[in-house]
Amino acid sequence: MTRFRVLGIIALITGLLLAYFVWSTEANPTSPYRxxxxxxxxxxxxxxxxxxMKDTPVEERAAALSALQGVIERRVNRFGVAEPxxxxxxxxxxxxxxxxxxxxxxxxxxxxEAAVVALGQTPTLEFxxxxxxxxxGQATSxxxxxxxxxxxxYLSSATLQFGSGAxxxxxxxxxxxxxxxxxATLFEKITRENVGQTLAIFLDGQLIQQPVIQxxxxxxxxxxxxxxxxxxxxxxxxxxNFGALPVPISxxxxxxxxxxxxxxxxxxxxxxxxxxxxxxxxxxxxxxxLPGVVSVVALAExxxxxxxxxxxxxxxxxxxxxxxxxxxxxxxxDANVLIFERTKEELRERKSPREAVRIxxxxxxxxxxxxxxxxxxxxxxxxxxxxxxxxxxxxxxxLGTLASFISAVSVSRVYLLALVPExxxxxxxxxxxxxxxxx
Amino acid sequence: xxxxxxxTLIFWLTGVILAAAVSAIVFYGLPRGIxxxxxxxxxxxxxxxxxxxxxxxxxxxxxxxGAVSVRESGDNAVVIRTRTMxxxxxxxxxxxxxxxxxxxxxxxxxxxxxxxxxxxxKALWALLAVAFAIALYVAFAFRKVSRPVPSWxxxxxVILMLVHDLIVPAGFYALLAHFTGAEVDALFITALxxxxxxxxxxxxxxxxxxxxxxxxxxxSNVKEEFELTVGKSISxxxxxxxxxxxxxxxxxxALVFFGAEATRNFxxxxxxxxxxxxxxxxxxxxxLLVPFARWYVKK
Numbered sequence: 001m002t003r004f005r006v007l008g009i010i011a012l013i014t015g016l017l018l019a020y021f022v023w024s025t026e027a028n029p030t031s032p033y034r035x036x037x038x039x040x041x042x043x044x045x046x047x048x049x050x051x052x053m054k055d056t057p058v059e060e061r062a063a064a065l066s067a068l069q070g071v072i073e074r075r076v077n078r079f080g081v082a083e084p085x086x087x088x089x090x091x092x093x094x095x096x097x098x099x100x101x102x103x104x105x106x107x108x109x110x111x112x113e114a115a116v117v118a119l120g121q122t123p124t125l126e127f128x129x130x131x132x133x134x135x136x137g138q139a140t141s142x143x144x145x146x147x148x149x150x151x152x153x154y155l156s157s158a159t160l161q162f163g164s165g166a167x168x169x170x171x172x173x174x175x176x177x178x179x180x181x182x183x184a185t186l187f188e189k190i191t192r193e194n195v196g197q198t199l200a201i202f203l204d205g206q207l208i209q210q211p212v213i214q215x216x217x218x219x220x221x222x223x224x225x226x227x228x229x230x231x232x233x234x235x236x237x238x239x240x241n242f243g244a245l246p247v248p249i250s251x252x253x254x255x256x257x258x259x260x261x262x263x264x265x266x267x268x269x270x271x272x273x274x275x276x277x278x279x280x281x282x283x284x285x286x287x288x289x290l291p292g293v294v295s296v297v298a299l300a301e302x303x304x305x306x307x308x309x310x311x312x313x314x315x316x317x318x319x320x321x322x323x324x325x326x327x328x329x330x331x332x333x334d335a336n337v338l339i340f341e342r343t344k345e346e347l348r349e350r351k352s353p354r355e356a357v358r359i360x361x362x363x364x365x366x367x368x369x370x371x372x373x374x375x376x377x378x379x380x381x382x383x384x385x386x387x388x389x390x391x392x393x394x395x396x397x398x399l400g401t402l403a404s405f406i407s408a409v410s411v412s413r414v415y416l417l418a419l420v421p422e423x424x425x426x427x428x429x430x431x432x433x434x435x436x437x438x439x
Numbered sequence: 440x441x442x443x444x445x446x447t448l449i450f451w452l453t454g455v456i457l458a459a460a461v462s463a464i465v466f467y468g469l470p471r472g473i474x475x476x477x478x479x480x481x482x483x484x485x486x487x488x489x490x491x492x493x494x495x496x497x498x499x500x501x502x503x504x505g506a507v508s509v510r511e512s513g514d515n516a517v518v519i520r521t522r523t524m525x526x527x528x529x530x531x532x533x534x535x536x537x538x539x540x541x542x543x544x545x546x547x548x549x550x551x552x553x554x555x556x557x558x559x560x561k562a563l564w565a566l567l568a569v570a571f572a573i574a575l576y577v578a579f580a581f582r583k584v585s586r587p588v589p590s591w592x593x594x595x596x597v598i599l600m601l602v603h604d605l606i607v608p609a610g611f612y613a614l615l616a617h618f619t620g621a622e623v624d625a626l627f628i629t630a631l632x633x634x635x636x637x638x639x640x641x642x643x644x645x646x647x648x649x650x651x652x653x654x655x656x657x658x659s660n661v662k663e664e665f666e667l668t669v670g671k672s673i674s675x676x677x678x679x680x681x682x683x684x685x686x687x688x689x690x691x692x693a694l695v696f697f698g699a700e701a702t703r704n705f706x707x708x709x710x711x712x713x714x715x716x717x718x719x720x721x722x723x724x725x726x727l728l729v730p731f732a733r734w735y736v737k738k
Contacts, residue, residue, distance in 0.1 A: 040701065094588075112547055113526040255548035261482070265699035276693035280686050287682065320626055323702045326694055327633065327709065330687035331640070337686070338644065341679040365648040370580045371640035377576060378569045378636035382629065393629045397636075 001418070008418035011411050023306045033311045038318035038392060043259030044107040045115050049249040051100040056247055056423035064247050065100050067092075075119050076104060082105055084381035103248060112256045126150070127190070130198035130210065144194040145200055148190050154183025160237045161223075162230075173233035184220025192216035269322040276326050281334055281387050282330070286339050294415045295336035302332050302407040309399055328400025331375070335408030338364040353420045361413050368408065375401045443670040446726035448685030449723060453723050457603060461612025468614040475559045477552030479524040482545040483536055484516035490540060492517070501535045502528055510620045513700065516545060518620075523549055562628045566605075569635050574598050577639070581646065584653045587665050588730040596727050597642055600719045605631055606636040607715035608708045620703050630708040637687070638716035641680060642724045648672035649725060665732045669725045684717040 037048050053061050054428045065088050089101040107330035109115050128145035161174045179187050190199070191213050198423055200210040281299070284292040308323060310317065343360030351359065379401060384396035473480050489495075495517055496509050504521045506683035512518045524532065529547070570717050608631065615621050624633035649672040656663050691713065 104450055110544070112549075113530055182451045215501070251551065253548070253550040256544075256546065258543060258545045260543070261545045266702055268699040269702070270699060272694045272698035275697050276690040278691060283686060316720075319699050319701045320629060320705070323698070323705055324633075326690050326698075327687070330690035331458075331637065332684040334640070334683040337679050337682045341676075341682075342461065363536055363651075366580075367644045370577075370643045370647060372575050373580075374576055374639040374643065375574045375636035378639075381565050381569045382632045383573065384565070384568075390625055390629050390632075393633070397633065438608060 001422070004418040005413055007414045008421055011301070012297075015297075015304060016305040018301070022304050022311065025311060030298040033314070036314050036316045037262070037310060037340045038316045038321070039105055039107060039255075039262075039265065040318050041262040041269075042107055043110065043255065044105060045256040046106075047104040047112075047119065047251060048253045049102040049104070049114065051102060052248040052250065053100055054410045055062050059223050060099065065102075068102060068247060069250070071104060072104060072119065075323065076106065101252070108259070109255050112254050116251065116254065127187075128200045128202055128204040129190070129194055130200055145202075147296045148186075148199070150183065150186050154179050154186060156183070158181045160233055166240070173230045174223050175233050179220040179222075181337070183219065184218075187217045187220060187222060188216060190283055191222075198324065202277055206377050212228065212287060217434045224429040254304075265319050269319060273322065273326050273329075284333065284336070287339075290341065290419070291340045291412075293418060294412055294419070295340070296331065297415065298328065298336065298407050299332060301411055303329065305407070306396075306400060306403055307401070310396070315395055315399075316392070320390070320393035321396045324393040324396035325400060328397060328404060332400070332407055334371070334403035335364070335368045335404060336412055337389055338367055339412065353423060354422045356411075357420050359417050361409070367408070368405070372401050372405045443666045443673070443726050443729055446729060449722050449726060453603065453719070457606055460606045460613075463613040463617075465608075465609040467614050467617040470611065470616050470622050470632065471547065471559070472624040472627075473520065473550045474625045477523050477550045477680065479521050479529070479549040480545050480548070481519040481532065482512060482516055483519065483522075483546050484513075484543050485540060486515070487513045487541055489517065495536070497534070498535045498538060498600075499651060502532050504532075508620075521688070523551055532615075537680060538722040558625070565628075565632060567637075569632060570598055570601055573601070573635070573639050577643065580643075581650055584650050586653070586657075588735055590726055592728065592731050592735075593646055596724055596731070597639055597646075599727065600642050600716075600724050601635055601638060603719045604634055604712060604716045608634065608712035611732065612704075612708055615704065615707065624701065626705045627708060630705050630712065634709065634712035634716060640719065641683070641716050641720035644679065645672060645676050645720055645725045648676050666729050669728055673721060673725050680717055680721050682714055687713050 021033075025031040026035065028034075049072075053063060053064065056064050068087050069088050073086045076086055084107065085103075085105045087103045087105075089103060090099070104115075106115055109160055127148050127150040129148055130375065131144040134213060156178045159176045162172070175412045195213050195214055195215060198210045199213050200207055277299070280298045284295050284299075286292070288295065305326075309315075315321065339360050343356050344354035346359045346363075347353065376398060379398040382390055383398060404414070406417050489511070492509060492511060496507075499507050499519060503526070506522075508520045510518045510520075519532070521528075521532075529549070533542075533544065574594040574597060577597045578591045579693055581593045582591040584590060584593075612621070612623070612627060616623070649669055650662075652668045652672055655661075656668070688710060691706050691710045694701060695710060698706055
């Protein structure tokens with residue numbers, strides 16, 4: 001009994017702490033743990049592109065996809081929206097053929113077509129001369145760049161090599177740039193005229209590298225070395241090669257939700273959740289009396305636990321995710337109902353209240369286990385299905401099933417065993433009874 | 440008091456309900472939304488009041504898109520569904536709609552045709568995979584009870600109930616779609632898949648009781664008619680089944696009446712599915728074991 005009282009108090013305090021965490025992180029507008037709402041609730045645009053990999057060898061596809069992500073991310077960042085995201089997705093085995101997708105989310109952007117146009121632009125690769133020489137080792141803040149006319153149009157390929165350069169025996173990564181014949185002529189002219197100057201490389205208007213011209217270069221091949229790691233060099237090569245998109249992409253779907261629609265949806269979902277909770281709580285208390293009260297506390301803990309997990313992972317809340325939460329709330333009650341009904345049966349057989357509670361839990365266990373397990377199976381397969389709207393639901397559903405499991409078999413049990421005495425008189429029979437009449 | 444006595448009546452009733460649901464699906468059909476077929480869906484609101492639908496249709500017809508459906512949505516909005524629009528067509532559509540009246544585009548979704556058909560294949564696979572995995576698990580969980588019916592029969596009955604529990608809400612959705620213009624979308628599939636998990640849970644609780652009685656009877660050498668065992672199990676779990684469904688129903692009713700517009704149909708389908716699921720697990724699933732047992736003993 002004492003053990004359960006201690007555990008009960010710990011469970012209660014944990015619940016309160018979780019509730020405080022949920023409340024305080026939400027009240028603080030700068031907290032990193034605020035709820036993240038999906039585009040359907042917060043408003044914004046989602047674009048799904050398919051990467052056409054049919055001309056890309058299988059072993060290079062992963063690299064091509066991440067290069068693609070890099071290119072698109074740079075373009076998205078030019079948008080200047082808060083928290084844009086670019087995700088890659090390999091279609092699950094369920095659909096048969098594998099397919100590589102790129103999902104772009106632009107919160108707050110509602111003009112789909114403008115977004116599409118901006119993302120679809122061919123990127124620019126430019127070589128520019130720095131107006132201030134950095135050869136003295138002093139870069140001034142007002143450094144400017146002049147266009148040289150040499151752009152990605154003249155690039156034929158870029159490759160990565162490891163030269164055994166002067167750097168202390170270690171093979172330093174060297175990026176080799178090959179120009180086409182026209183570019184080679186131009187490049188030779190530029191380098192001859194500007195030895196010692198910085199020839200900066202810009203991609204999509206962003207400064208990528210600024211190598212210093214050592215000598216006039218003929219033959220249309222340039223090398224950039226020094227100052228970067230092998231990984232940086234590889235990225236640079238990818239960026240140069242894939243300055244244009246590494247693989248062709250085509251838009252598969254796009255959707256945008258206006259901010260008003262989303263705000264209404266959040267409000268309505270929260271309202272529905274609160275009302276649902278209150279109705280269920282009233283029903284449980286009226287019908288199941290003391291265990292009902294216990295289950296409501298356990299349910300409230302279940303709810304704050306879920307909210308805390310959603311904040312911590314974090315899971316982006318969508319309308320379907322909130323619906324999933326409300327449904328698992330209903331299901332979390334089920335385990336409690338199973339246990340209480342079982343307890344009542346034991347009481348009818350003249351067991352002592354505490355004994356009845358204990359047996360009630362162990363008898364209800366197989367049904368709770370099998371039931372939750374099958375829900376987990378369908379939740380997992382749903383998640384596997386992978387479409388974003390289903391995913392939002394499935395993730396909450398899976399977590400909700402797990403949490404309901406814990407809440408019912410541990411939290412409710414601890415509370416009841418902490419409250420119900422070994423030997424009880426009629427009062428306890430009433431409190432553990434249910435329905436309109438007594439057991 | 441045994442429900443098993445009335446099982447013939449119950450089976451007939453179930454047959455009638457299923458027939459009604461199937462004919463609703465056959466006659467009205469389940470219109471597939473753009474998640475499946477590809478296409479574009481625009482939701483446009485008129486802050487200053489919605490013009491007559493015929494006027495909007497006339498405006499929409501100025502964009503050469505072929506068949507376009509325009510439906511009213513809420514008090515002052517419309518939903519326009521077309522084939523997959525190009526960006527130019529979308530801008531043009533916005534332009535013609537805003538002729539002489541202020542509009543706000545609430546939402547715009549566009550799904551390419553191939554993407555849509557892939558979703559349908561995936562959804563179908565997921566449904567089959569869920570059903571199969573659940574049947575396997577049930578057969579496994581009931582492996583210790585093999586008399587009078589082998590454990591895989593429990594798995595099969597669970598699957599039969601799954602079929603029932605999906606057809607009934609699907610039939611309901613066919614009716615809903617016919618009268619409100621709702622379409623089968625990703626959320627509808629989500630609802631069906633969630634129902635799979637829920638309905639099995641319900642059936643398992645009843646079966647679990649049958650299992651418990653069978654194991655107990657075997658241990659204490661009690662001979663009991665299988666029909667009696669099943670009937671006892673049903674009445675013992677009845678309160679629990681009803682109460683559980685009631686709480687889920689309450690949560691769903693809250694979602695229907697107070698929830699977001701976007702999840703309303705979802706909640707309605709779930710509601711019908713939960714009621715159908717409770718009905719089938721209490722009144723159909725366990726009684727169905729009895730004829731199976733008869734047939735098995737005869738063999």
